[in-house]
Amino acid sequence: MSTYKSSDAFNGAKLHQWFDNTLVYILLVLVAVITVFPFLWVFFTSFKGVNDPIFSVPPQLLPSSPTVDNYLRVFTQLPMLSFYFNSLVVTLTVVVVNTLFGALAAYPLAKMKFRGRDAIFYTLLATYVVPPVLTSIPSFVLAVNVFHFYDKLASVIFPYLSGVLTIFLLRQAFAAIPDDLINAARIDGANELQIWWSILLPTIRPSLATVAIITFVDQWNNFFWPSLMLHTRANMTLQVGLVALQGAFANDARGIAAGVVMTVVPMIIFFALLQKQFIAGLTGAVKG
Amino acid sequence: MNKIRSFSLTPYLFLMPALIIIIVFLLYPIGAVVYYSFTDYSITTPPVWVGIENYQKLLNDPIFWKALQNSFVYLLVTPALIFISILMAIVVNRKLPGITLFRTLFFIPVISGSIAVGIAWRMMLDTNGIINSILMTIGMIKDPIQWLAEPAYTLGIAMLLTTWMGMGYYMMIFLAGLQNIPEELYEAAELDGCNAWQKHWVVSIPGLRPQITFVTVISSLAALQVFNEIYILTGGLGGILNSGVTVVFYLWRQAFRLNHAGMASAIAMVLLVITLLFSIINIRAMESGTEADA
The missing domain is CATH 1.10.3720.10 (MetI-like)
Incomplete structure (x- = not known):
């Protein structure tokens, strides 16, 4: 295929392919935002100090001065x-x-x-x-x-x-x-x-x-x-x-966020290490 | 050789450890729950036989009917999951740089556990949560919405959560199905003048039939059993005006909050009958599906 670099037909196909791929990537990123955003939000919230609001318009996602206080509070209580x-x-x-x-x-x-x-x-x-x-x-x-x-x-x-x-x-x-x-x-x-x-x-x-x-x-x-x-x-x-x-921690969203992170992180690490086995294992039971 | 021995203990010894556990924690409880359903029983005092009284009470219990209705509405997650997961599988079924990373990201909600994920959602949907914050920033709403205090939203939000948690899992099942469809079928469809979407309609969907049946069965049985999402999103209360009460949630409330083990057992029997009917319908559908293919 690459020997016909100069042909118009190929450039057309290449452009089409490029356009298709861009569209696919936009879709992929969109779905990834939907599946990952709650985790990111909880993660960032768990490092917010008392001066960083949980609720504001417009929203503040990142902690301005990250702190591990929330984790320490959870561990002590x-x-x-x-x-x-x-x-x-x-x-x-x-x-x-x-x-x-x-x-x-x-x-x-x-x-x-x-x-x-x-x-x-x-x-x-x-x-x-x-x-x-x-x-x-x-x-x-x-x-x-x-x-x-x-x-x-x-x-x-x-x-x-x-x-x-x-x-x-x-x-x-x-x-x-x-x-x-x-x-x-x-x-x-x-x-x-x-x-x-x-x-x-x-x-x-x-x-x-x-x-x-x-x-x-x-x-x-x-x-x-x-x-x-x-x-x-x-x-x-x-x-x-x-x-x-x-x-x-009913009125302590930052503390609850820290608890959620601590509960989820071991499984996500384990999953990251053994992705292939996880996906094959969990969906492999289907074939029966 | 084995055949000469007329009787051998060996197979029973192999089976024994598993069977002891299954008899004590599965078979005995199934029998016991049938009996309890005909008794007045509060766990602390011995059961008293009352015949079909629990079932009669259930028939006249508006909350039970509400729970049944909610559980049937909840089944709508099945078509939603099938539709979304097939679309996702089609999108990730190509060789592009980074595609494995995306598949992995889509799978994270599957393994994270409904409790942690449910709590995260609950915080996001709080009146002072990020969802309201985003919607107000882009100007879609003026004042924060009390997502979790509005009876009309309770069930829908739980269903969204179930769908969000499950779609990566079902996507993987459909992806495996898509990868088994021979490339020639798509080429033939292309020769017949199909465009990209038509190709999927005439080749992918029929090719995914076994997976669609499988996903229908397991996701509808899972939908009938939903509990964790409701428990977390409603703080264990079932939502205002019982808006989020499903059959399993009501069973839990009767058994472990109100101490009505007999009544809860009757609910369990109703759930069992519904589950059996569903399994039979699903198996029938599966059989007719394979006959049509042959």
């Missing part, structure tokens, strides 16, 4: 470090155990013949359409009367240690592995647990990553159930703590 620690403990425990239990359960469902397999599979499938909020009432009763873990971190960990979506996604991954691979290992004398651990798990690593990322985002951002369970501030996760902060 609320146990932010506990929030982080609790969120981390809950999220990591659930990600590891949920993936492990799911991978264990998915193997026989995909690759073994046994009594009750279809019954178990279809029961799990049927529960998938049940709205999660439906189970919150009996789960609340269980937490208070039976397990006595109300207001303890255990209450927001145990219910999530296994999930139907994880089992389904991993079952699909196991099903794609050829039977011959498993049979060959059996002939070599490997037991089922060895086969599962050293042959099957490495082959389904991408699916394990997908499941781990879905669970990670779900748990980190989980609010409904934790808000029912956790009431002592020191026991709260970040999301529940942020709502407590919002109540405690």
Whole structure:
């Protein structure tokens, strides 16, 4: 193409292309402003001092003399470090155990013949359409009367240690592995647990990553159930703590902004580091 | 070999950890909630059987009807999301410098969590917030609007928030769909004299059919379950005159604010029936879709 630089037709096409691209970039920037602006605004607000107005006509976006006072205020009035620690403990425990239990359960469902397999599979499938909020009432009763873990971190960990979506996604991954691979290992004398651990798990690593990322985002951002369970501030996760902060700082927009930034930043950093895996993982569950 | 063994404990041992959790925290609660829905129950005292009384009360409860209506209105986020996300996917589906950065920026609201994002929106929409400030600066309004105190706006604002949070996610799904459509189809459409937009109408939209069905299913089921957006935007109150009360929000209020666990369980059963109907309709639509393709 570039050999015909002087031809009018090419210049016309090039101009057209340039025009198209400019239009696309204008659209892209417009959408980016819509998706990113709230974050930028909260970010700048969180560094505003008392002399920088939250509300003015015309609006003032940037702080005139940035200060970290708002963050210090949040840290002194609320146990932010506990929030982080609790969120981390809950999220990591659930990600590891949920993936492990799911991978264990998915193997026989995909690759073994046994009594009750279809019954178990279809029961799990049927529960998938049940709205999660439906189970919150009996789960609340269980937490208070039976397990006595109300207001303890255990209450927001145990219910999530296994999930139907994880089992389904991993079952699909196991099903794609050829039977011959498993049979060959059996002939070599490997037991089922060895086969599962050293042959099957490495082959389904991408699916394990997908499941781990879905669970990670779900748990980190989980609010409904934790808000029912956790009431002592020191026991709260970040999301529940942020709502407590919002109540405690009712007339302090700068402080709330600092809390929002502190809640969102870990996830955005994590996302920035693992963008490809995040997007592939969260949208990859679709293909089933 | 495995087949010789007539009975083996192995598969059950593999299944056991997951099944214990699922039985205790999913299957038992599903059964229990059916029973609770026929009882007068305040969690602190044992449930008392009252037959269908909770359901009768619901039928005569104007707030419940309002909640049902709001939840159905909320379903309008589904067509909005499909329309916006397909447009976004078409725009980002090209090789341009920096396009990955834009895709990433569009995805940020998806992972940020509805609580933090909801609080950010709430602050922006405050009477003394940046939205009023911008609108007054450009002269669109003279006095600040009380966005969050106006019943007519409550549900619409929550729906906007849901759409804003979801569009990057659905865009990625449609983008993956677009990238599976063979280039030749677009070339053929071009030969038939289609312009840029017509090409998308005759090639992209039919090609995205599986993704459209999928997004319809998951976004409408998510819309029926909306809670966090309403909770944050209305400060846990459901909006003036219950303007933002949805079925799930009303369930939460009955169970965990008013201590009416029996009544809340009846609402949960209604929600379950609506969800099942939706799933059946959606699956039917999916089946007829694939038949038409074959």
